[in-house]
Amino acid sequence: MSNVIPSHRQRTKGMQRIDLAYAELASSEVVRDINRDVVLELIRTRQPISRADLSRSTGLQPSTISSIAEQLIGERWVIEGPAALRPRGRRPTLLSINPGMVIVVADVRPNQAIVGVVDLNGRFLSRESLPLVADPERGVRNLIACIERLIPQHPDKSFEGLGIILPGRVDPTTEQLILAPNLPWAGYDIKKAIQAAIPLQVEMDNDANACMLAELWFGRMEGVRNAVLVTITEGVGAAILANGQLLTGRSGLAGEFGHLCLDPNGPVCGCGRKGCWEVFASTRAAIGYFQELRKQAGRPEQPAPTSFELINLAEDGDADAIEALNRQAHYMGQGLRIIVTALSPELVLLNGGLTSAWDRFGPIVEAELAQNILTGTPPRIVVTSDVELARLRGAAALVLQRHAGYSRSNASDGKPVRRKRSPKKNA
Ligand SMILES: [Zn+2]
Numbered sequence: 001m002s003n004v005i006p007s008h009r010q011r012t013k014g015m016q017r018i019d020l021a022y023a024e025l026a027s028s029e030v031v032r033d034i035n036r037d038v039v040l041e042l043i044r045t046r047q048p049i050s051r052a053d054l055s056r057s058t059g060l061q062p063s064t065i066s067s068i069a070e071q072l073i074g075e076r077w078v079i080e081g082p083a084a085l086r087p088r089g090r091r092p093t094l095l096s097i098n099p100g101m102v103i104v105v106a107d108v109r110p111n112q113a114i115v116g117v118v119d120l121n122g123r124f125l126s127r128e129s130l131p132l133v134a135d136p137e138r139g140v141r142n143l144i145a146c147i148e149r150l151i152p153q154h155p156d157k158s159f160e161g162l163g164i165i166l167p168g169r170v171d172p173t174t175e176q177l178i179l180a181p182n183l184p185w186a187g188y189d190i191k192k193a194i195q196a197a198i199p200l201q202v203e204m205d206n207d208a209n210a211c212m213l214a215e216l217w218f219g220r221m222e223g224v225r226n227a228v229l230v231t232i233t234e235g236v237g238a239a240i241l242a243n244g245q246l247l248t249g250r251s252g253l254a255g256e257f258g259h260l261c262l263d264p265n266g267p268v269c270g271c272g273r274k275g276c277w278e279v280f281a282s283t284r285a286a287i288g289y290f291q292e293l294r295k296q297a298g299r300p301e302q303p304a305p306t307s308f309e310l311i312n313l314a315e316d317g318d319a320d321a322i323e324a325l326n327r328q329a330h331y332m333g334q335g336l337r338i339i340v341t342a343l344s345p346e347l348v349l350l351n352g353g354l355t356s357a358w359d360r361f362g363p364i365v366e367a368e369l370a371q372n373i374l375t376g377t378p379p380r381i382v383v384t385s386d387v388e389l390a391r392l393r394g395a396a397a398l399v400l401q402r403h404a405g406y407s408r409s410n411a412s413d414g415k416p417v418r419r420k421r422s423p424k425k426n427a
Contacts, residue, residue, distance in 0.1 A: 032068075035058075036072065038058060039060075039065065039068045039069070039072070040072060042054055043078055043095050043096065043097060044121075047094075047096040048094030048096045049095055050093070051066060051069055051092065052092055072095075073095075076100075077097065077101065078095050078096065079096055079097075079098045080094070080095060081094045081095070097120045097121060099119055099120070099121070100156065100157055101119070101120055101158050101159075101160050102118065102120070103120075103159070103160050103162070103163055103396045103399045104116075104117055104150065104151065104159060104198075105117070105162075105163050105164075105165075105396050106143060106147070106162070106163070106164045107165050107207070107388075107391045108132065108164060108167065109167055109233055109234060110183050110233075110234040110235070111131070112129055112130065112132050113132050113142075113146075114128070114129045115143065116128070117150055117154055118392055118395075120160075124389060125154060125157075128146055130146055132183075135184075136184070137188065140188070140194060141193075143194070144194060147162070148197075159200055160399060161202070161203060161399035162194070162198060162201070162399070163210070163395035163396050163398035163399040164203070164204040164398075165206070165207040165210040165391060165395045165398070166180065166185075166204060166206060167183050167207055167237065168180025168181070168183060168206065169206050169251070169253050169256070170204050170205050170252055171251045171252050172248055172251075172252045175204065176190075177204075178253075179253065181269065182234050182235045182270045190204065201399075201402070203399050204398065205252075205398050206237060206252070206255075207233075207237055207391060207394060208237040208255060208351075209246060209248075209255070211239065211384075211390055211391060211393075212227070212229040212241055212349070213246065213394065214397040215349060218397070220349075220382060221241075221347075224241070224346050225241070226343070226344070226345045226347075227240075227241040227345045227346060227347040227348070228240055228339050228349070229348075230257070230336070230348065230349070230351070232281065232351070232353030232354065232355070233352050234282055234283060235258055236281050237255065238256070238257045238339065239255050241345075242343070257335060257339055258276060258277050258278035258281075259271050259273065259276045260277050260335070260338060261273065261274070261275050262275055262280055262334060262335065263275035266279060266280065277331070277335040277338075280331035280334075280335075281332045283307035283310075283352070285331070286325055286328040286353070287306075289324035289327045290304075290310055290321055290324035293324060294320050299320070307353065308356075310325065311354075314357060314360070315357060322360075325354060325357070325361055328353065328361075329361040329362075329368075330364055332350075333364065333366070333369050334368060337369055337372045340369060340373070340378065340379060341372075344379075346379055346380065347380050347381075348379050348380070348381045349382050349383075349384065350381060350384065351383070351387055351390050351391070355385060355387065362381070365381070369381075
């Protein structure tokens with residue numbers, strides 16, 4: 001009997017429904033891939049680990065574990081370390097993630113791009129930032145030049161791929177940036193241009209989706225199946241994890257909560273419509289509030305601060321900065337209320353904007369959300385303080401999910417698949 005891949009199986013209490021329109025029968029190859037991903041995940045989270053412990057943890061036969069380990073070593077994901085110290089008997093050699101394998105990552109934002117090198121454990125090895133050019137051809141050329149400078153700095157590493165996160169939506173079929181209200185690069189074939197110059201497989205996706213994948217890969221999602229991740233930068237983006245799967249929607253456009261209308265008479269948004277959530281809750285909005293408050297109070301004109309500087313001003317007690325960020329926090333809460341009402345997530349992850357000063361501004365967001373909850377308690381909110389690292393790990397996760405562990409979140413529920421014995425004929 002074949003197994004049905006569990007991603008297409010919907011569990012309700014005591015009942016299991018299989019959607020035949022999407023069900024595929026698992027070939028032995030798929031079973032092997034799922035088991036490989038589960039073993040890789042165990043090595044990553046419990047390294048260094050012996051083959052015997054892997055067999056005990058998964059319930060897979062020692063011979064199966066051995067052949068998966070050989071495959072992972074052959075693919076250079078895993079290395080064999082020193083022997084474990086045991087009082088007597090054979091000393092098992094331990095398996096670890098290969099620290100020599102790395103990923104080039106790029107975080108493209110409306111005003112700047114950050115390019116870096118991250119290893120498979122999510123550690124930063126180097127980074128460089130560059131101002132972003134609006135013209136896509138020149139902008140991508142600068143990005144390529146930066147990547148070409150970074151790679152030779154790590155002659156002892158082997159590069160697995162290049163992950164790029166973008167402030168917009170990438171169609172999963174065409175792999176083209178099709179919507180980016182704050183970056184005029186939509187329609188330009190970014191992937192083709194980069195792949196023509198850099199000999200690495202390129203993966204690109206929306207920044208929020210990538211950060212959600214990074215949470216699955218490196219993060220705090222243990223057991224959580226329904227979550228929303230909101231990125232707050234020059235715009236506001238979101239990713240949705242529903243029943244353990246990233247929701248992409250038609251053409252990869254799901255999650256554009258930043259462009260839900262809060263006020264039809266509000267300011268014009270980068271998307272061309274009026275009063276979107278992001279014109280009230282983005283870092284750009286907070287800087288706007290600050291400038292407006294200073295003007296109203298008749299204070300001397302000065303150049304607009306960056307979002308980082310604005311938070312520092314607030315931490316130093318600047319009344320205008322505090323008021324500007326209070327407003328942003330209030331609008332953050334308003335938008336989150338819509339998301340929570342629509343999706344009822346267990347967990348809300350926030351990344352960017354106010355999250356580096358959450359002690360001060362978090363209570364405003366949480367109060368706004370709690371006030372308007374339909375029933376029960378509001379979902380848990382978890383914030384990311386190291387926003388830059390979280391975003392670059394997101395770019396790395398795009399490469400990791402393509403080459404290792406795709407089934408971890410999507411097909412296997414993190415459990416190994418054991419082949420069932422074939423039923424006897426005529427039984
Ligand atoms: Zn908009």
